[in-house]
Amino acid sequence: MAESITExxxxxxxxxxxxxxxxHRRLPDGGLVYIDRPLPFLVLFRHPKEQTDHPTADFVKANASYIISNQGQTEELRKLVQEIAKTMANExxxxxLIxxxxxxxxxxxxFKIFGPEKQLPATLKVLTKELEGIKxxxxxxxxxxASNEPLLQEPYCLMAEEDLKKYSILTLGxxxxPVYKDTATGKVYPLxxxxLxxxxxxxxKKAVFDFVQVQxxxxxxxxxxxxRQxxxxxxxxxxxxxTNISDQFRFLLLVTPVNNNEAWxxxxxxxxxxxxxFHYRLMxxxxxxxxxxxxxxxxxxxDDPTLAYLFRDKRHELDKMLTMLADRNTPAFLYSSMQLYGGVDDHLLKVAEGILAAIPEPTRAKDIDIIPVEEFAAMAEQEINFLKEQYSGVDSGVDVRDDIVGLIVSKGRLNVGTDAKIPRHRAEALIQHEVGTHILTYFNGKAQPLQQLYVGSPGYEELQEGLAVLxxxxxxxxxxDRMRILAARVVSVYHLTKGCNFTDNFWRLKDEYHFEDEVAWDITMRVHRGGGLTKDAVYLRGLVHLLDYLKQGHELEPLLIGxxxxxxxPIVQELIFRNVLRPVPIKPRYLLDPAIRPKLKQLKAGISVFNLL
Structure with a gap:
C-alpha cells in the first residue's frame, strides 16, 4: 500500500x-523507496509533471539504493532525501546522490553528466570513462x-549547497x-x-565505488x-x-538409444x-x-539485471531442449543441437586432426585388465562418501543398469551400464571425471540458494567436460587412447554437420584413423544418436578453452561452484560479492592432494592439449 511522505x-x-x-516502501503514484542496506549513495528518479516515464524509471531499479517519485512531490521528497543523505553521511x-x-x-x-563546475572529481572521470565504453x-x-547548477536551483532542488558542503555530499545528475523508446508513440524497445x-x-556502481573508496x-x-544483496x-x-520444468525430463537419457547392443x-x-x-525411451x-x-x-x-539475465538464458536453453526432444530421430534434431551445443570450427578441427596425426594407432595391449562393474561401482561409492564427508547434503549413489551404455551422471547419480568395459588403469580417472566433477558440481550447485547452479546454466557442458577431462x-x-577418442568425436561431429551419414562416419574412423570396430561404433552411435547430437565436440573444445583460461592465471576452484x-x-563472482551465493562446500580429491600441486602449477605456467599426450 502506498504511503505519504509524512514526518x-x-x-x-x-x-x-x-x-x-x-x-522497501511504496509511495503515491507508483513511487518507491528501496534501500537494500545502509549504503553511502542513493539513485533518484522523478517522473516529469507532464506525464509518467516508467521506462526511464526502470533504470534506477538495478541499484541497491534508490527512490522513484515525481516532480510534483518535490517538497515532501526534499525532506526525505535530506534525512537519508544526512543520516548516511554521518555514518x-x-x-x-545521483x-x-x-x-x-x-x-x-x-549521456550528459551534471557535476561540480569548479573541479572535476575523479569520480566524474570514472563515470565518464565507463559511459564512453558503452557500445x-x-x-x-x-x-x-555540464555544471550541476540546475540541480541546485528551485523549483526542483533537493539539497542546499551549504548542506552539501557541511555533510560532504556529492550530487550528480x-x-x-531516451533511445530505448519511440519518441512519437512512447513504445519501448525492451531489448x-x-x-542499456x-x-x-x-x-x-563503478563511479560510486571510486567515491566511497576515497571519501x-x-x-x-x-x-x-x-x-543488491x-x-x-x-x-x-x-x-x-x-527448475521444476528442467526436472521433468532427463535429456541425455531420452536421446540415448536403449537398444545399443542389439543395434550393434x-x-x-x-x-x-x-x-x-535405434530405439529410445518413451517420452x-x-x-x-x-x-x-x-x-x-x-x-x-x-528487476535485478544479473538474475533476470540468468533466467532468460535458462529459458532459451530449455526451449531448445524441448524442441530437440520433439524433433528426436528426425533431421531437424541436428539443427537444434547445433544451436544448443555448437558445431566444430576450423581451429578445433585442426587440434583434433593434429591429435589423431600425433597418435596414429591405438594401443593394442593383448590382455587389458577390465575392472568388474561391481568393483568399479564400489570404488565410485567410496568417492561419493568422500564428498559426503565434506558436505552432508550430498545425496547420491551408483545405479548399475542394463539400459545404459557406459557411464552417465543424471540428477546427481552415477548410472553404470552392466556391459561397461572399463580398463583398470582408467578407473580412477573415470571416477574423478564422473564423481569428482559431474556429481561434485551438481551438489556444490545444490548448496547454493539459486537452483540454476545445479540444474546447469546454458552451455555448461563445455566447461563441465573440460574440467572432467582435465x-x-x-x-x-x-x-x-582416450585423447584419440575425444579427437575422433570432434572429427565425427564435424562430418555429421557436413551431411555425412552413419556408415560413412563409422568407416572413416575404422579405415582412416584405425579405430577398432566397437570403439568406432561407440563414437559414431554417440554422435548420430537422436538424429545428430553435436554435444560430443564439447569435451575437447572445453579442454582447449579451459587450458587457455588457466594459462591466463585464473584459478580452478571457482569453476567448481556448480x-x-x-x-x-564474472556473474558468479558478482553474486558472491553481493552475498547472494555462498562459498564452495566440496572440493575434489585432486585439489587436496599435495602430490598433484606440481601439475596445477604447470597448468598456470601454460600448456597445450598436446602437452597432455
Whole structure:
C-alpha cells in the first residue's frame, strides 16, 4: 500500500537505516523507496509533471539504493532525501546522490553528466570513462559534462549547497537520451532498454565505488559488492519454476538409444553398410505443454539485471531442449543441437586432426585388465562418501543398469551400464571425471540458494567436460587412447554437420584413423544418436578453452561452484560479492592432494592439449 511522505514516515525510514534494516516502501503514484542496506549513495528518479516515464524509471531499479517519485512531490521528497543523505553521511563520512533523468530534446548526447563546475572529481572521470565504453549497435555513444547548477536551483532542488558542503555530499545528475523508446508513440524497445540498464547500472556502481573508496569509511572489496544483496520472493519463485520444468525430463537419457547392443549386432550382421535402427525411451512429457508453462513464467518481473539475465538464458536453453526432444530421430534434431551445443570450427578441427596425426594407432595391449562393474561401482561409492564427508547434503549413489551404455551422471547419480568395459588403469580417472566433477558440481550447485547452479546454466557442458577431462590428466589416467577418442568425436561431429551419414562416419574412423570396430561404433552411435547430437565436440573444445583460461592465471576452484559455463564466472563472482551465493562446500580429491600441486602449477605456467599426450 502506498504511503505519504509524512514526518512519521521519514522517522521510520531513519530508524530502519540506523538499525541496518532493508527498506522497501511504496509511495503515491507508483513511487518507491528501496534501500537494500545502509549504503553511502542513493539513485533518484522523478517522473516529469507532464506525464509518467516508467521506462526511464526502470533504470534506477538495478541499484541497491534508490527512490522513484515525481516532480510534483518535490517538497515532501526534499525532506526525505535530506534525512537519508544526512543520516548516511554521518555514518560513512560522506554521501553521493545521483539523479537520473531523460533528455528533453532529441539533439542531446546519449549521456550528459551534471557535476561540480569548479573541479572535476575523479569520480566524474570514472563515470565518464565507463559511459564512453558503452557500445550499443546502431547507437552512437556520446558523453558530455555540464555544471550541476540546475540541480541546485528551485523549483526542483533537493539539497542546499551549504548542506552539501557541511555533510560532504556529492550530487550528480545523469541525463539519458531516451533511445530505448519511440519518441512519437512512447513504445519501448525492451531489448535495448534491458541492455542499456545493465551497462548503466555497472557504470554507476563503478563511479560510486571510486567515491566511497576515497571519501567514506565504507570499503567494499569490489564494485559489485555495492549491488543488491536482498533477493525478493519473485526471484526464488521463478528460480523454482524453471527448475521444476528442467526436472521433468532427463535429456541425455531420452536421446540415448536403449537398444545399443542389439543395434550393434544388427550393424555387424549387415557388414557395417546399413544404418542401424535405434530405439529410445518413451517420452514422459508433452514438449508443447511444457513450453507453454515455460513462457508463462514472468521473468520480466525480476528487476535485478544479473538474475533476470540468468533466467532468460535458462529459458532459451530449455526451449531448445524441448524442441530437440520433439524433433528426436528426425533431421531437424541436428539443427537444434547445433544451436544448443555448437558445431566444430576450423581451429578445433585442426587440434583434433593434429591429435589423431600425433597418435596414429591405438594401443593394442593383448590382455587389458577390465575392472568388474561391481568393483568399479564400489570404488565410485567410496568417492561419493568422500564428498559426503565434506558436505552432508550430498545425496547420491551408483545405479548399475542394463539400459545404459557406459557411464552417465543424471540428477546427481552415477548410472553404470552392466556391459561397461572399463580398463583398470582408467578407473580412477573415470571416477574423478564422473564423481569428482559431474556429481561434485551438481551438489556444490545444490548448496547454493539459486537452483540454476545445479540444474546447469546454458552451455555448461563445455566447461563441465573440460574440467572432467582435465581431472583425468591430473590423477594420471588420461591416456593416449582416450585423447584419440575425444579427437575422433570432434572429427565425427564435424562430418555429421557436413551431411555425412552413419556408415560413412563409422568407416572413416575404422579405415582412416584405425579405430577398432566397437570403439568406432561407440563414437559414431554417440554422435548420430537422436538424429545428430553435436554435444560430443564439447569435451575437447572445453579442454582447449579451459587450458587457455588457466594459462591466463585464473584459478580452478571457482569453476567448481556448480554447473556453469566459463563466461558465467564474472556473474558468479558478482553474486558472491553481493552475498547472494555462498562459498564452495566440496572440493575434489585432486585439489587436496599435495602430490598433484606440481601439475596445477604447470597448468598456470601454460600448456597445450598436446602437452597432455
Amino acid at each position: 512519521d514516515f521519514i522517522r521510520k525510514i531513519k530508524r530502519s537505516l540506523k538499525r541496518g534494516k532493508r527498506i 560513512f563520512g560522506a554521501f553521493m 539523479e537520473l533523468m531523460a533528455a528533453p530534446a532529441p539533439d542531446e548526447p546519449l 550499443i549497435s546502431g547507437v552512437r555513444t556520446t558523453v558530455e559534462t 545523469l541525463q539519458l537520451k 535495448l532498454l534491458r541492455t 540498464r545493465e551497462k548503466i547500472s555497472n557504470a554507476i 567514506t569509511t565504507h570499503k567494499p572489496v569490489h564494485f559489485q559488492a555495492l549491488g 536482498a533477493v525478493n520472493r519473485v526471484v526464488w519463485r521463478i528460480d523454482k519454476q524453471l 549386432e544388427e550393424f555387424r550382421r549387415n557388414k557395417y553398410n546399413k544404418t542401424p535402427t 514422459p512429457i508433452d514438449a508443447d505443454q511444457l513450453k507453454r508453462k515455460l513462457y508463462n513464467i514472468s521473468i520480466e518481473k525480476v 581431472s583425468e590428466w591430473l590423477v594420471g589416467g588420461l591416456d593416449q 554447473k556453469i559455463r566459463q563466461d558465467y564466472i
